Amino acid sequence: MSSLKILAQEELLEVVIQRASKYSRPYLAMYSSWFGGIVKNPACMLIPIDDHMVHRGDGVFEALKCVNGKLYLFDRHMERLLHSARSIKLDLPVTVDELKNIVIETIRVSGAKDAVVRIFVSRGPGGFSADPLETVGPQIYVVVTEPLTPPKEHYEKGVTVRQSKIPMKPSHIAHIKTCNYLHSVMMSMEAHEMKVDFTVSVDEDGCLGEGPTENIAIITSGYEFLVPKFGKVLRGTTVSRAMELAKDLVKIKVLSRIAEECIPLEEVYRAHEVMMFGTTFDVLPVVRFDDKKIGHGQPGPFYKKLLKLIREDMEKNPSVSIPVF
Numbered sequence: 252m253s254s255l256k257i258l259a260q261e262e263l264l265e266v267v268i269q270r271a272s273k274y275s276r277p278y279l280a281m282y283s284s285w286f287g288g289i290v291k292n293p294a295c296m297l298i299p300i301d302d303h304m305v306h307r308g309d310g311v312f313e314a315l316k317c318v319n320g321k322l323y324l325f326d327r328h329m330e331r332l333l334h335s336a337r338s339i340k341l342d343l344p345v346t347v348d349e350l351k352n353i354v355i356e357t358i359r360v361s362g363a364k365d366a367v368v369r370i371f372v373s374r375g376p377g378g379f380s381a382d383p384l385e386t387v388g389p390q391i392y393v394v395v396t397e398p399l400t401p402p403k404e405h406y407e408k409g410v411t412v413r414q415s416k417i418p419m420k421p422s423h424i425a426h427i428k429t430c431n432y433l434h435s436v437m438m439s440m441e442a443h444e445m446k447v448d449f450t451v452s453v454d455e456d457g458c459l460g461e462g463p464t465e466n467i468a469i470i471t472s473g474y475e476f477l478v479p480k481f482g483k484v485l486r487g488t489t490v491s492r493a494m495e496l497a498k499d500l501v502k503i504k505v506l507s508r509i510a511e512e513c514i515p516l517e518e519v520y521r522a523h524e525v526m527m528f529g530t531t532f533d534v535l536p537v538v539r540f541d542d543k544k545i546g547h548g549q550p551g552p553f554y555k556k557l558l559k560l561i562r563e564d565m566e567k568n569p570s571v572s573i574p575v576f
Contacts, residue, residue, distance in 0.1 A: 267294050267295065267297075268292070268294050268295075270294055271292065271293050271294035275293035275294070275296075276293070277396045277397035278293040278296055278394065279291070279361035279362070279363055279396060279397065280357050280358075280360045280394075280395045281392065281393065281394045281395070282356075282391070282392065282393040283296075283297075283298075283390070283391075283392050284344060284390045284391040284392070285298070285302075285376065285390050285392075289356070289357055289360050291360065291361070298373070299376040301376045301377060301378060302374070302375060302376045302386075303373065303374035303375065303376075303377075303383065303386055304371065304373030304374060304390075305373075307374070307381055307431075308429060308431030308432070308433075309339070309373070309374040309381075309383060310341070310371055310373035310374055310429065311332060311341060311371075311372050311427065311428055312332075312369060312370060312371045312372070312429075312430055313328040313329075313331060313369070313370045313428065314367060314368070314369045314370075314531070315328045315367070315368050315488075315530060316365075316366070316368070316398070316530060316531070316565070317358055317363065317364065317365060317367075317368055317395075318365060318565045318566065318572070319364055319365065319565075319566065320364040320574065320575050320576035321565070321573060321574050321575060322354070322355075322358075322368070322572060322573040322575060323564075323565045323572050324488050324489075324571055324572075325351065325354075325573045326571075326573075327488045327492075327571075328370075328488060329347055329350070329351075331428060331486070331488065332370065332372065332428070333347070334426075334427075335427045335428045336372055338426070338427045339427065339429065340383075341374060341389060342389060343372055343389065343391070344372075344388060344389045344390065344391060345391060350370070351573070353391065353393055354368055354370065354393055355573075355575050357395050358395050358575050359575065359576065363395060363397065364575075365397075365398050366395050366396060366397060366398060367395075367396050367397070367398055367399055367530070367531060368393065368394070368395050369393070369394045370391070370392075370393050371391070371392040371393075371430065372389060372390070372391055373389060373390045373391075373392065373430070374386050374389060375387050375388045375389050375390045376390070398531070399531040399532075400532070401531075401532045405448070405532070406535065406550070406558075407550065408538070408550070409535070409536040409537060409538030409539075409549060409550050410447075410448035410449060410527065410536070410537055410538070411447040411448050411537070411538065411539045411540075412448065412449045412450065412451055412467075412525070412527070412537050412539070412540045412541075413442075413445050413447045413450050413541050414450065414451060414453045414516065414540075414541055415438050415441060415452045415453065415460075416441065416450075417434060417437050417438050417441060417450075417452060418452075419452040419453070419454050419455075419460045419483065419484075420434055422482055422483050425461075425483055425484055425485055426481070426482075426485060426486065428485060432463075432464075434463075435463035435464055438450050438452070438462065438463035439463045442463075448535075449463070449465060450463070451467050452484075454483060456513060457515055457516055458479065458513040458514055458515055458516075459514040459516070459519060460479055460483060460484055461479065461484040461485065462527060462529075464529060465487075465527045465529040466478065466479075466485070466487035466489070466490040466527070466528040466529070467479065467525065467526070467527055467528070467537075468490060468493075468526050468528060469518065469519055469522040469523075469524065469525050469526075470506075470522060470523045470525075470526075470551070470553045471518065471522055471523060472522070472523050473507055474506050474507045474523065475506070475507050475508050475509070475510065476494065476497050476500075476506050476508070476509040476510075476553075477510055477511075477512050477514055478490055478494065478510075478511055478512075478514075479511070479512075479513070479514055480511045480512065480513065481511055487528055487529070487530075488530065489529060489530055489533060489534075489561065490528035492561065492564065492571070493528060493534065493557050493560070493561055494509050496557070496560040496561065496564060497509055497557065497560070499560075505556075506553075516541070520540065520541070520543045520545075522546070523546055523551065523553070524537075524545065524546055524551040524552075524553050524554055525537035525540055525545045526553075526554050526557065533558055533561050533562065534557050534558045535554075536549075536550035536551060536554040538550070
């Protein structure tokens with residue numbers, strides 16, 4: 252006779268509520284088109300097991316910030332979300348304006364003026380094969396969480412990086428922000444094993460790629476602001492905005508130029524500065540790459556300038572921020 256318990260509906264609900272733990276406390280609110288509304292209890296932030304986003308990674312997503320009650324770079328994140336969805340022939344079940352209203356309302360329900368917002372568009376529930384036609388239709392899930400803030404010392408003392416041994420994604424996949432992030436998971440595990448903060452991919456030509464969820468850029472000895480070509484890596488919203496803001500530094504001749512280029516590792520090692528860019532942390536200075544000291548081995552002036560430019564942009568630029576509260 253089986254010793255496994257068969258749970259009644261009431262027992263299951265009790266278990267679900269009890270399972271909420273410390274790790275889920277930062278989860279503030281979730282909208283689910285499948286449920287048809289918003290929930291605030293993290294234990295109830297559930298997705299059907301047969302949603303193809305769960306068992307096939309068949310979906311796309313975006314993560315963006317709400318800063319002091321304003322959504323930063325929302326329109327750009329939506330452009331990338333639509334691009335990713337079109338690339339895998341996934342139709343959004345709502346209009347962009349409807350999605351914006353869902354996001355804003357979910358943030359308001361959360362009560363958080365500072366938060367990270369994740370928007371998932373899934374292929375939807377229905378069956379367990381890889382066939383997208385067996386689903387009942389695409390779904391939207393929006394999750395609002397407390398901000399993810401790196402340790403203060405990462406900003407003050409810098410982070411360490413090593414080149415990854417994981418092959419880069421094919422270029423036709425690299426530009427799509429899908430929910431299949433196994434490649435990134437492996438890179439994150441690799442960083443733990445190497446005892447560094449990040450690993451960064453390198454292509455077959457020995458040129459710089461990207462981190463598991465971050466872009467990388469360098470300031471050369473000739474004061475060029477260079478990023479790996481976006482054809483081979485995901486076009487990050489934060490690094491793209493930093494490149495635009497840095498044009499003012501070119502005008503006053505603090506920087507010589509800004510460009511997307513193949514960046515050989517040797518150029519990284521002798522760079523004036525190296526930086527990581529990402530939605531949750533904005534900019535972090537890299538002080539060691541492959542055990543080689545970058546610049547003076549401490550956060551440099553360009554990192555400080557770019558971090559200041561991005562954070563001022565969040566707070567003061569109405570053209571890139573949407574009021575929520």
